[in-house]
Amino acid sequence: MKLLYAVCHLLSLAPWLVCCVPPIWTQPEQVHLSYPGVPGSMEVTWTTFNSTNSTVEYGLLGARLFDTSVQGMSTLFVDSGDEKRAMYIHRVVLSGLKPASTYVYHCGSDEGWSEVFYFTALNDSLLFSPKFALYGDLGNENPQSLARLQKETQRGMYDVILHIGDFAYDMHEDNGRIGDEFMRQIQAIAAYVPYMTCPGNHEATYNFSNYRNRFSMPGQTEGLWYSWNLGTVHFISVSTEVYFYLEFGLDLLFRQFAWLKQDLEEANRPENRAARPWVVTMGHRPMYCSDDDQDDCTRFDSYVRLGRNDTRPPAPGLEDLFYHYGVDLELWAHEHTYERLWPVYKDKVYNGSTEHPYVNPKAPVHIITGSAGCRERTDRFNPHPKDWSAFRSTDYGYTRMQAVNATHLYLEQVSDDQDGKVIDSIWLLKDKHGPSAWL
Known part of the structure; x- marks a missing residue:
């Protein structure tokens, strides 16, 4: 009976014990692309809530998956609200892309990877009809x-x-x-x-x-x-x-x-x-x-x-x-x-x-x-x-x-x-x- 009481007491304290352990938020989210304005390039941006490396692994659709890896950088953004929430904004620029070719990619680090996405590199031809x-x-x-x-x-x-x-x-x-x-x-x-x-x-x-x-x-x-x-x-x-x-x-x-x-x-x-x-x-x-x-x-x-x-x-x-x-x-x-x-x-x-x-x-x-x-x-x-x-x-x-x-x-x-x-x-x-x- 005493053992059961002790177990129940510990379980009742579990939420408080968990609250004392800082969460680990290394999973990439909020992934989005932008065009840097340079032909054959694409920029990948995402967010984590702990500091991690900034890596994009990618490759041509139908070829070997993730055969190219590119490192970028992250910046700390602290929201100005009362909580001063901190997040890390990661940015990686992919270059040398083949126009009109489709690439498969994911982003993150060995502490967490995004799901798999794809994009088609923009065609820099003047004959392109976007x-x-x-x-x-x-x-x-x-x-x-x-x-x-x-x-x-x-x-x-x-x-x-x-x-x-x-x-x-x-x-x-x-x-x-x-x-x-x-x-x-x-x-x-x-x-x-x-x-x-x-x-x-x-x-x-x-x-x-x-x-x-x-x-x-x-x-x-x-x-x-x-x-x-x-x-x-x-x-x-x-x-x-x-x-x-x-x-x-x-x-x-x-x-x-x-x-x-x-x-x-x-x-x-x-x-x-x-x-x-x-x-x-x-x-x-x-x-x-x-x-x-x-x-x-x-x-x-x-x-x-x-x-x-x-x-x-x-x-x-x-x-x-x-x-x-x-x-x-x-x-x-x-x-x-x-x-x-x-x-x-x-x-x-x-x-x-x-x-x-x-x-x-x-x-x-x-x-x-x-x-x-x-x-x-x-x-x-x-x-x-x-x-x-x-x-x-x-x-x-x-x-x-x-x-x-x-x-x-x-x-x-x-x-x-x-x-x-x-x-x-x-x-x-x-x-x-x-x-x-x-x-």
């Missing part, structure tokens, strides 16, 4: 489009995913645990194709630290702004948030603007524009929109479009810059709707013609795609939009895009509410690119 899914404002509560995107990505429908700001809702919440859960959810997408991002307003807490630490984008600005090339497209990703969170440094706004001007000048050098005629931008908050949000969409005076006159010196907006350097297509989110605009500049429509508005248009085309699904639900539209609003939908969904060749670019909107139905589509056709295309 396919994209693009959206913003995807949370891990009410992520309505997530399952369809996971399935379509694993079926090989996309070469790249563009997430145009606002992740998880919000990554910093519950001391970063919401961010962890979101990164686990998108692993079913982002471990298979490059997941290219830009920051949104929901990333602003702690000076965008969760965004800056969790993602690995090209350039040296922690993913705030950068550019990269694929097929016939020069992509530019910007932070619209530099216009709104001045407490993090007004200099960021001017640094981004100066970088943008230089990048666009380089993209418009005759040999570069001939090779990559399409210039496509993505940023979170749109220049134009017609939601009934009592904000930019109803006042039509977007800081992103027009700049700010309440700073010293005044901060320039992006519309004139993008127009003068011949940006073809501008992708936005933030509004929890889908909206396609007619070609527009300075609040006026510049269609190519009445019959064919997107054939040789005389101004950039804007697409707003922020209805992937989040806890804030979808937005309402202003019942009286301006003339530049061409098509609007409050359905949950996302956008597909294909850069077919130097003259043809295709976009379509998928409604998740309507079981994947394509509810809108356009062909953007341009015989001429650059500033002279507006003449």
Whole structure:
């Protein structure tokens, strides 16, 4: 009897004894890919909660499994919440990949390996016609489009995913645990194709630290702004948030603007524009929109479009810059709707013609795609939009895009509410690119 009592007493203390032993968290999770911008490369990023080595083992599909091993590095990220939770972000760059070849890989260390994933190396040919899914404002509560995107990505429908700001809702919440859960959810997408991002307003807490630490984008600005090339497209990703969170440094706004001007000048050098005629931008908050949000969409005076006159010196907006350097297509989110605009500049429509508005248009085309699904639900539209609003939908969904060749670019909107139905589509056709295309 005494022995039984002693055993029961020890069992009752077991939870307390376990609590005194620090957990060992060396298992990789939150695996995702990004394109570093260098042909024949791919970057693998993942998380552990204890310090481990950073290794990716990979090989060509059908060849010897994991015949190549590459070492990378990890950085300690301490979330700024009350618990000061620590995590290790691992990054490994794979190089010398064969274009359009499929590779099988896993990541981790001898203290724990991820499951097996695969990806197809991006084709650096100018004849490549890449396919994209693009959206913003995807949370891990009410992520309505997530399952369809996971399935379509694993079926090989996309070469790249563009997430145009606002992740998880919000990554910093519950001391970063919401961010962890979101990164686990998108692993079913982002471990298979490059997941290219830009920051949104929901990333602003702690000076965008969760965004800056969790993602690995090209350039040296922690993913705030950068550019990269694929097929016939020069992509530019910007932070619209530099216009709104001045407490993090007004200099960021001017640094981004100066970088943008230089990048666009380089993209418009005759040999570069001939090779990559399409210039496509993505940023979170749109220049134009017609939601009934009592904000930019109803006042039509977007800081992103027009700049700010309440700073010293005044901060320039992006519309004139993008127009003068011949940006073809501008992708936005933030509004929890889908909206396609007619070609527009300075609040006026510049269609190519009445019959064919997107054939040789005389101004950039804007697409707003922020209805992937989040806890804030979808937005309402202003019942009286301006003339530049061409098509609007409050359905949950996302956008597909294909850069077919130097003259043809295709976009379509998928409604998740309507079981994947394509509810809108356009062909953007341009015989001429650059500033002279507006003449």
